Structures are given as structure tokens and as C-alpha cells.
Amino acid sequence: MQQINALKELLESPKKIMITTHHKPDADALGSSLGLAGYLKKKGHQVQVITPSDYPSFLNWMSGNEEVLVYSQKTDAQAQQIIREADAIFCLDFSALSRINELGQYIEQASGTKVLIDHHLQPEDFADIMFSDTNAAATAEIVYEVIRELGDEALVDVAIGECLYAGIMTDTGSFRHSSTTRNVHMIIADLLHNGIDICKVHRNIYDSYSESRLRFLGYVLKDKLTVVREFNTAFIAVTSEELKAYDSQTGDTEGLVNFALSIEGVRFAALFIERQEAVKISFRSVGDISVNEFARAHFNGGGHKNAAGGISYIPLNETINKFVSLLPQYAEQLVN
Ligand code: 5GP
Ligand code: MN
Numbered sequence: 507m508q509q510i511n512a513l514k515e516l517l518e519s520p521k522k523i524m525i526t527t528h529h530k531p532d533a534d535a536l537g538s539s540l541g542l543a544g545y546l547k548k549k550g551h552q553v554q555v556i557t558p559s560d561y562p563s564f565l566n567w568m569s570g571n572e573e574v575l576v577y578s579q580k581t582d583a584q585a586q587q588i589i590r591e592a593d594a595i596f597c598l599d600f601s602a603l604s605r606i607n608e609l610g611q612y613i614e615q616a617s618g619t620k621v622l623i624d625h626h627l628q629p630e631d632f633a634d635i636m637f638s639d640t641n642a643a644a645t646a647e648i649v650y651e652v653i654r655e656l657g658d659e660a661l662v663d664v665a666i667g668e669c670l671y672a673g674i675m676t677d678t679g680s681f682r683h684s685s686t687t688r689n690v691h692m693i694i695a696d697l698l699h700n701g702i703d704i705c706k707v708h709r710n711i712y713d714s715y716s717e718s719r720l721r722f723l724g725y726v727l728k729d730k731l732t733v734v735r736e737f738n739t740a741f742i743a744v745t746s747e748e749l750k751a752y753d754s755q756t757g758d759t760e761g762l763v764n765f766a767l768s769i770e771g772v773r774f775a776a777l778f779i780e781r782q783e784a785v786k787i788s789f790r791s792v793g794d795i796s797v798n799e800f801a802r803a804h805f806n807g808g809g810h811k812n813a814a815g816g817i818s819y820i821p822l823n824e825t826i827n828k829f830v831s832l833l834p835q836y837a838e839q840l841v842n
Pocket of ligand 1: 599602626787788789806807808809810813814816817
């Protein structure tokens with residue numbers, strides 16, 4: 507493993523540590539952050555997790571959730587101070603500082619040692635110590651390996667283990683994506699051995715819909731799904747009025763894009779969400795189509811080969827038109 511000795515040295519004496527992750531954290535982002543935080547606290551460090559935005563309430567069960575500082579205008583001064591004073595800054599589950607909004611520039615200017623732990627493609631070069639494994643199924647998988655390399659596997663208790671499990675479970679699509687390796691299952695076996703409750707984690711994340719979220723899902727699948735058969739593509743677009751009508755909360759649109767991809771023959775799926783600032787886009791694909799490349803080339807985004815995201819600053823309708831008009835360029839990959 508790269509740079510484990512540098513990390514060992516960094517953590518030799520008690521340190522002030524700040525951990526952050528990407529905008530609108532998902533279960534891997536928050537789970538890897540809180541799992542690492544739990545471990546570092548056990549080692550005697552002072553740890554603060556700061557997220558660049560709020561996150562879905564179905565992640566609130568994670569141990570350490572109450573101590574997370576959610577960045578906003580109101581917490582800006584506090585966040586700046588923590589970053590300025592940190593001896594070490596851990597950046598988890600993102601590979602570009604633009605993914606953490608205002609926190610990016612504060613971290614860029616900070617003097618603490620920057621440690622990146624991530625599995626996204628094409629990582630930027632901003633960290634002093636890097637654990638970047640683009641083949642890893644989840645950042646939580648790398649966090650577990652880092653803890654093991656540091657010789658502290660025994661410190662991974664139920665609370666830490668369930669945070670890491672949540673990250674691996676969700677980023678592997680519940681152990682069905684091709685990223686689900688023997689190593690992944692070996693780690694899960696270790697976590698189970700330590701007593702994690704996988705039923706609880708699964709229920710908390712997937713079976714915790716509000717009534718309005720479930721009705722929103724029904725509406726979207728019935729009325730908002732477009733299938734472009736010619737290019738084996740399906741997409742869903744949701745307006746801000748529709749989000750409002752269903753009292754949509756952070757996280758309520760998570761997983762929607764997978765329904766578009768679940769249609770037989772569909773190889774490329776997109777979800778467009780009209781937010782106040784811009785249109786947020788999720789891309790998913792099966793097989794050789796790289797949505798990472800697609801998102802980077804056309805929608806200011808990136809991610810993984812089969813799961814990526816992006817952003818569009820033109821109106822929703824124009825964004826959809828742009829997307830549909832790009833499909834012929836990819837006909838060879840989409841159709842053959
Ligand atoms: P999701 O569609 O679930 O939000 O994100 C899918 C993957 O793409 C995740 O790994 C996420 O971190 C990444 N991603 C989502 N949005 C963006 C974006 O705007 N820029 C970049 N570089 N990556 C993104
Ligand atoms: Mn991840």
C-alpha cells in the first residue's frame with residue numbers, strides 16, 4: 507500500500523484532525539468519514555468531521571453523526587478555524603477540491619498535512635499522502651485496508667464496522683457491481699465476525715422511505731421516464747416544482763437513476779434534477795460505456811466508469827436537449 511509509513515508517522519502522536527467528504531454525502535462518503543473518525547478517536551486524536559452540505563436523514567443512524575459539522579454560512583467561521591488549526595486534513599471519497607465547495611479553497615490554503623483516501627478516477631494532485639485506488643469498490647473499503655495496514659484491525663468495532671459496511675454495501679449496489687471482489691467479501695466477513703448487524707444497516711438505508719418519497723417514486727416512474735430505444739438509453743427529468751409538490755428532502759432522489767437502467771436493453775441512464783442553482787445530473791451505464799468520460803466531456807462532472815455525475819448551468823429543457831443530441835455520437839457503444 508502506498509504511503510502507509512508516512513501516515514503511520516503522522517499519526518504517531520495525538521493530532522488535531524479534520525475529515526471531510528464530497529458535497530451531498532452518500533453512504534460511502536459519510537460512512538467512510540465516520541468510520542475513520544471513530545478509529546482515529548480511539549487512537550487518541552481529536553477529530554472533527556465537516557461535510558460541505560447536508561446529507562440524507564437515512565444516514566443519521568451512523569455513530570458520530572451528532573458530532574458532524576455541516577458547512578453553511580452560519581458555520582463558516584467555525585469550519586475555517588478548524589481547518590486552519592488542523593494538523594491533518596483527511597479528504598475522503600472525492601478526487602477534486604471543486605467537489606467540496608467553499609471548503610476546497612480553505613483546505614488548499616491550510617497548512618495541515620493533507621491525506622486523500624478515495625476511489626474516483628483521475629484524482630487531482632492536492633494531497634501530501636494519497637491512498638487512491640480507482641479499482642476499490644468503495645472508499646470505506648480503502649479505509650478498512652488502511653486501518654489494517656496500520657496494524658489496528660482489532661480496533662474496528664461494531665460502530666465503526668457498520669459505517670464502513672454501509673459504504674461498501676451502497677457503492678457496490680448491494681454486492682452486485684463488478685467492483686464486488688473477493689477482497690470486498692473478505693472484509694465483510696471480518697466485519698460480520700466483529701458483530702455488525704447487516705439487516706439493521708440495510709433497513710436503515712433502503713427501507714426508510716417517507717410516504718411522500720414513495721409516492722414521488724411512483725409518480726416519477728409512471729410519468730417522468732423517457733426511453734430512447736434507438737440508443738438504448740433511458741432518462742428521468744424532475745423539475746423543482748415537482749420536488750416541491752412531493753416535499754422532496756435531501757436523499758429522496760437517490761437511487762432513481764437505477765430504475766432507468768433496470769429496463770431490459772438499456773445501457774445508459776441519466777437523471778436530471780432541477781435545483782435552484784443548476785441542473786444536477788446522475789449518469790449510470792452498463793458495460794464499456796464510460797459515463798465518467800461522458801460527464802467530464804459534456805457536463806462538468808466525473809466519477810467512475812459506470813457511475814458518474816455532473817452539473818449543467820443551462821435550463822432543464824436545454825440540458826435534456828443537449829443530452830439527447832449527444833447520443834448519436836455514442837451510437838457505436840450504445841447500440842452494438
Ligand atoms: P451520484 O449520481 O450518485 O450523485 O454520483 C455517482 C458518482 O459520481 C459518485 O461517485 C459521485 O461522487 C460522482 N459525482 C457525482 N456528481 C459529480 C460531479 O458533479 N462531479 C464529479 N467529478 N463527480 C461527481
Ligand atoms: Mn464512494
